[in-house]
Amino acid sequence: xxxxxxxxxxxxxxxxxxxxxxxxxxxxxxxxxxxxxxxxxxxxxxxxxxxxxxxxxxxxxxxxxxxxxxxxxxxxxxxxxxxxxxxxxxxxxxxxxxxxxxxxxxxxxxxxxxxxxxxxxxxxxxxxxxxxxxxxxxxxxxxxxxxxxxxxxxxxxxxxxxxxxxxxxxxxxxxxxxxxxxxxxxxxxxxxxxxxxxxxxxxxxxxxxxxxxxxxxxxxxxxxxxxxxxxxxxxxxxxxxxxxxxxx
Amino acid sequence: xxxxxxxxxxxxxxxxxxxxxxxxxxxxxxxxxxxxxxxxxxxxxxxxxxxxxxxxxxxxxxxxxxxxxxxxxxxxxxxxxxxxxxxxxxxxxxxxxxxxxxxxxxxxxxxxxxxxxxxxxxxxxxxxxxxxxxxxxxxxxxxxxxxxxxxxxxxxxxxxxxxxxxxxxxxxxxxxxxxxxxxxxxxxxxxxxxxxxxxxxxxxxxxxxxxxxxxxxxxxxxxxxxxxxxxxxxxxxxxxxxxxxxxxxxxxxxxxxxxxxxxxxxxxxxxxxxxxxxxxxxxxxxxxxxxxxxxxxxxxxxxxxxxxxxxxx
Numbered sequence: 001x002x003x004x005x006x007x008x009x010x011x012x013x014x015x016x017x018x019x020x021x022x023x024x025x026x027x028x029x030x031x032x033x034x035x036x037x038x039x040x041x042x043x044x045x046x047x048x049x050x051x052x053x054x055x056x057x058x059x060x061x062x063x064x065x066x067x068x069x070x071x072x073x074x075x076x077x078x079x080x081x082x083x084x085x086x087x088x089x090x091x092x093x094x095x096x097x098x099x100x101x102x103x104x105x106x107x108x109x110x111x112x113x114x115x116x117x118x119x120x121x122x123x124x125x126x127x128x129x130x131x132x133x134x135x136x137x138x139x140x141x142x143x144x145x146x147x148x149x150x151x152x153x154x155x156x157x158x159x160x161x162x163x164x165x166x167x168x169x170x171x172x173x174x175x176x177x178x179x180x181x182x183x184x185x186x187x188x189x190x191x192x193x194x195x196x197x198x199x200x201x202x203x204x205x206x207x208x209x210x211x212x213x214x215x216x217x218x219x220x221x222x223x224x225x226x227x228x229x230x231x232x233x234x235x236x237x238x239x240x241x242x243x244x245x246x247x248x
Numbered sequence: 249x250x251x252x253x254x255x256x257x258x259x260x261x262x263x264x265x266x267x268x269x270x271x272x273x274x275x276x277x278x279x280x281x282x283x284x285x286x287x288x289x290x291x292x293x294x295x296x297x298x299x300x301x302x303x304x305x306x307x308x309x310x311x312x313x314x315x316x317x318x319x320x321x322x323x324x325x326x327x328x329x330x331x332x333x334x335x336x337x338x339x340x341x342x343x344x345x346x347x348x349x350x351x352x353x354x355x356x357x358x359x360x361x362x363x364x365x366x367x368x369x370x371x372x373x374x375x376x377x378x379x380x381x382x383x384x385x386x387x388x389x390x391x392x393x394x395x396x397x398x399x400x401x402x403x404x405x406x407x408x409x410x411x412x413x414x415x416x417x418x419x420x421x422x423x424x425x426x427x428x429x430x431x432x433x434x435x436x437x438x439x440x441x442x443x444x445x446x447x448x449x450x451x452x453x454x455x456x457x458x459x460x461x462x463x464x465x466x467x468x469x470x471x472x473x474x475x476x477x478x479x480x481x482x483x484x485x486x487x488x489x490x491x492x493x494x495x496x497x498x499x500x501x502x503x504x505x506x507x508x509x510x511x512x513x514x515x516x517x518x519x520x521x522x523x524x525x526x527x528x529x530x531x532x533x534x535x536x537x538x539x540x541x542x543x544x545x546x547x548x549x550x551x552x553x554x555x556x557x558x559x560x561x
Binding site for chain 2: 036051073077082083089090091092093094098099101102103105106107109110111112113114115116117118122158159161162169223
């Protein structure tokens with residue numbers, strides 16, 4: 001199977017801190033992959049490099065065989081890589097529907113100065129996505145009024161508007177209460193079911209990792225220390241020592 | 249869109265008819281309110297994306313000087329040519345600066361635009377062929393080839409301003425309601441996310457800057473033609489400041505509010521200049537303080553239902 005994403009020898013340092021050290025990861029189409037690691041291990045740096053927010057000091061990133069190492073976030077998005085954020089990057093003062101309409105207009109490259117933003121066909125497309133993410137009942141609410149979990153879902157729904165081939169979710173359940181984590185991931189998983197998209201998510205909750213990913217990649221100090229099925233990765237000695245903290 | 253166009257044309261027709269019956273002295277401030285209002289609308293256009301130009305005087309003066317120079321040196325005496333020429337000249341002047349300015353935000357954007365306008369002010373003051381510090385007069389132009397008598401001049405200029413500004417305002421309302429207009433509000437809140445959704449923030453702000461320059465050029469040409477005189481003060485920082493004042497007064501939700509704010513400002517300016525000529529800025533300042541205190545999102549928030557900061561944009 002040809003690689004969707006192929007990163008080779010990525011290096012990134014911030015002064016004396018090495019955030020990525022020879023990171024080489026291959027992601028295939030339709031995979032569900034979790035990235036685990038303690039704080040500062042390099043997971044978000046990896047996501048930021050793949051999405052063009054940070055440029056690696058060395059190494060290359062190929063997406064569908066094309067070198068995207070030096071592309072901007074906007075160019076990477078247009079190639080088919082979308083992301084959601086640890087702190088949801090939504091438009092707080094706009095309604096949920098308007099957030100989706102902005103996302104649809106931007107991601108489809110459909111910025112018209114004359115045709116109305118609330119055209120029936122566009123609103124219909126937004127409503128369909130909102131329904132999949134169980135957000136339809138909040139469509140006319142201003143986002144600032146929504147709780148954190150719903151903002152996370154909206155953030156992910158917005159990322160999906162461009163029908164990406166690779167979706168990076170940066171800690172989709174952080175800031176969400178324990179009771180809401182699984183229902184939220186169930187909602188996301190169900191919404192993504194019919195999408196032909198690979199999902200790469202950064203996660204700290206190992207139950208989420210085991211339940212929702214088929215492959216886990218563990219980071220420590222900017223390096224990949226394990227890359228296999230979640231059960232095998234979580235059983236790995238180094239992972240237990242540096243990530244899950246079960247073994248001393 | 250049909251509703252916007254119908255409402256806009258009906259408002260233009262109604263105001264055009266009302267001009268026949270209103271007191272004659274009111275025509276001049278109303279014309280000034282329209283020609284300054286279209287410049288303010290350009291500032292509001294940029295405010296929607298979160299940037300405020302403190303140097304709109306530059307493109308305002310460019311439009312006025314272009315119309316005046318065409319009238320004086322090229323013999324163009326048709327207002328319907330002079331006014332769009334002013335708009336185009338301003339858009340052309342703004343075009344090379346747009347990519348640079350689109351990279352800056354907040355106070356840096358404001359100060360850069362202000363500095364550009366002051367550079368132009370300096371050039372205009374020192375250039376004798378452009379009238380130096382006194383500027384120069386423009387002969388009253390024809391409208392649709394018709395020469396206007398002194399009695400009809402005010403009404404004619406009002407109708408011209410109303411029609412020009414009205415039609416452009418309809419277009420801007422359509423723009424505000426479009427997907428590009430909605431994305432402008434998103435840019436105001438979260439540029440990073442807009443980029444991550446695949447749209448260029450720099451490009452959007454750059455386009456808005458050029459469009460707002462076009463509007464300012466139209467306003468400048470209308471002002472110059474109405475006054476029959478242009479001067480470097482059009483580009484001075486206080487002119488830009490007054491336009492920003494009107495934009496804050498109006499808020500960024502309603503196009504109609506821009507003209508109400510502009511008209512109120514003209515009235516405050518006229519009456520203050522009449523009754524306490526040396527302290528009219530004091531009256532203006534107090535008026536702005538009251539508006540900011542009680543209508544932080546501008547006059548437009550009175551009927552758009554968005555009257556608390558942070559409630560909704």
